[in-house]
Amino acid sequence: MKNKRETKNRMKNNRNISALAGNYDEKSFWKKLREKACDMGLALVYKALQLYYAMIDRDTPLQAKLVIAGALAYLVCPVDLIPDILPAGYADDMSAILAAYKMAEAYVTPKIKARARKKIADLFGVEVFDEVCEEETKTKN
Secondary structure (H helix, E strand, C coil): CHHHHHHHHHHHHHHHHHHHCCCCCHHHHHHHHHHHHHHHCHHHHHHHHHHHHHHHCCCCCHHHHHHHHHHHHHHHCCCCCCCCCCCCCCHHHHHHHHHHHHHHHHHCCHHHHHHHHHHHHHHHCHHHHHHHHHHHHHHHC
């Protein structure tokens, strides 16, 4: 009985994260990635995907999920500190994503990184997927 209730509460919390984070919702996240991935750059998209998959992972604590949702909300929000249409327009978005990543890094598991790499391959193509794998290998060594 307790496990069933805990599962139900966890599911409810996951559904409410979007509302608690303000502007963030899944549709706007995926829409922005599809439309602006090339403008945003590989590093930003990859970190955002890792955070997204960490946020929806049931083992990530609510506090970390809220921080992640806030950063993803900032990413998809049309009003930014630095407008996205400027040459350095995604610098503020990257700052928000990196700050959230630093806080939630412990919850970004190898499985989550693999899901993000797979999505990168879907969005950018296999060549870029290979580049991501190569970069990760360099940072480990």
